[in-house]
Amino acid sequence: MLAIKLLTLNTHSLVENDNAKKLECFVNAVEQELPDVIALQEVNQTRDEEILPIDTLTDYIPCQPDVKIKKDNFAYNVVRMLRIKDIPYYWSYLPMKLGYDKFDEGIAILSRKPIVRTDTFLISKINDYYNWKTRKVLGIQTEDNNWFYTAHLGWWNDTDEPFEQQWQKLNEYVKSPQTVWLMGDFNSPADVRCEGYDLISASGWYDSYILAKEKDNGYTVGKIIDGWKEKISQTTGMRIDHIWCNKKLNIKNSQVIFNDKNFDIISDHYGVMICVEEE
Numbered sequence: 001m002l003a004i005k006l007l008t009l010n011t012h013s014l015v016e017n018d019n020a021k022k023l024e025c026f027v028n029a030v031e032q033e034l035p036d037v038i039a040l041q042e043v044n045q046t047r048d049e050e051i052l053p054i055d056t057l058t059d060y061i062p063c064q065p066d067v068k069i070k071k072d073n074f075a076y077n078v079v080r081m082l083r084i085k086d087i088p089y090y091w092s093y094l095p096m097k098l099g100y101d102k103f104d105e106g107i108a109i110l111s112r113k114p115i116v117r118t119d120t121f122l123i124s125k126i127n128d129y130y131n132w133k134t135r136k137v138l139g140i141q142t143e144d145n146n147w148f149y150t151a152h153l154g155w156w157n158d159t160d161e162p163f164e165q166q167w168q169k170l171n172e173y174v175k176s177p178q179t180v181w182l183m184g185d186f187n188s189p190a191d192v193r194c195e196g197y198d199l200i201s202a203s204g205w206y207d208s209y210i211l212a213k214e215k216d217n218g219y220t221v222g223k224i225i226d227g228w229k230e231k232i233s234q235t236t237g238m239r240i241d242h243i244w245c246n247k248k249l250n251i252k253n254s255q256v257i258f259n260d261k262n263f264d265i266i267s268d269h270y271g272v273m274i275c276v277e278e279e
Contacts, residue, residue, distance in 0.1 A: 004275075006037050006273065006276070007033070007039070007272070008184055009270075010241060011040050013046075013267075014044040014103060023077060027078055027097075028048070029258070030078070030082060031085055033078065033114075035218065036111065039109050040150060041151075042105055042185075043073070045069070046072035046103060048102075052071055059079065060091060060093075061115045063093070063138055069093060071131065076093070077093075088124075089110040089111060090114055093107070093138075094136060105229070107150045109146070116143055118227065119147075120137065123136065123230065124264060133154060133160055135177075137151045145177060147174070147181065149174060150184050151183070151186070153184075156187075156195040163196045173244075182245075186272060200244060205245065206246070206249070209242070209243070209245065211249070212254035213252055214254070215253065217239075218256060219237030220270045252276070255272070256273075
C-alpha cells in the first residue's frame with residue numbers, strides 16, 4: 001500500500017455558531033494537510049435551500065440518482081472553496097434524515113484520487129427520513145481498489161436501534177479481501193469494555209490509533225454533547241471517533257485535530273487524522 005493520509009470529522013455543520021468562519025477553518029486545514037480521503041458525518045444542508053443543477057457540481061459523483069445538493073451543503077462548499085485554491089477533490093454525499101427540524105443531515109466522503117465506485121446501504125432497522133435514528137453508510141472505491149466508508153452509528157443501549165445490530169449489518173456488508181477503511185463517529189468510547197468498541201475489535205478490525213507509532217490522548221469529545229446528555233453526567237474526554245481497517249497496517253501517527261491545539265475547534269467533535277506508511 002502506498003502512503004496515505006486519512007481524516008474523519010463529525011462536522012455538526014450549519015448547527016454551529018459562526019459556521020462560515022468554521023467552514024473556512026476546515027478548508028484552510030485541508031489545504032495545509034492535504035488528506036487523501038476525508039470522511040464526514042453530520043454533513044448538513046438546509047432542507048428548503050436552493051437545489052443546485054447537477055452539471056454545476058464539479059467532481060461530484062452521485063451515490064444515488066435522486067440525491068439533491070443544496071446551495072449551503074457543507075461538503076459542496078468545502079470542495080468549491082478548495083477548487084478555488086486549485087486543490088481538487090472528488091466527492092459524494094448521502095442525506096439520511098431530518099436534523100434539527102430543518103436540515104437534510106447526511107454523510108459525505110472526499111477523495112483526492114478519482115472515485116471509481118460508490119456504495120450505500122442501510123444499517124438501522126428504521127428507514128424513515130423523519131426519524132433521527134435512521135442510519136446509513138456511504139462508501140467509495142478509489143482507483144487503487146481500496147474502499148473507504150464513512151459511518152455514524154447509534155448507541156450501545158438504545159432500545160430502538162441498538163449498536164450491536166447496526167454493527168452486525170455493517171460488518172457483514174463490508175467484508176472483503178481488499179483493504180477496507182471504516183471512518184467516523186461510532187458513539188463507542190474506547191475505554192468502555194464489553195460494548196461497541198470491544199465488539200468492533202473482536203470482529204477482526206484494527207484500530208489505527210492503537211497501531212500508531214506516535215499518538216496523543218486520542219480524545220475526540222471534550223465535553224458532554226448532544227446524544228450523551230442522558231447517558232453520562234460528566235466526562236474528562238471520550239475517544240468515540242475512530243478509523244478502523246480490516247488489515248494490520250503500519251500507522252505512522254494518529255493525531256486529534258480541530259481541538260484548539262491543532263487547528264481551531266469547529267464542531268462539538270474533534271477530528272482524527274492518521275498517516276499510513278508505505279508498505
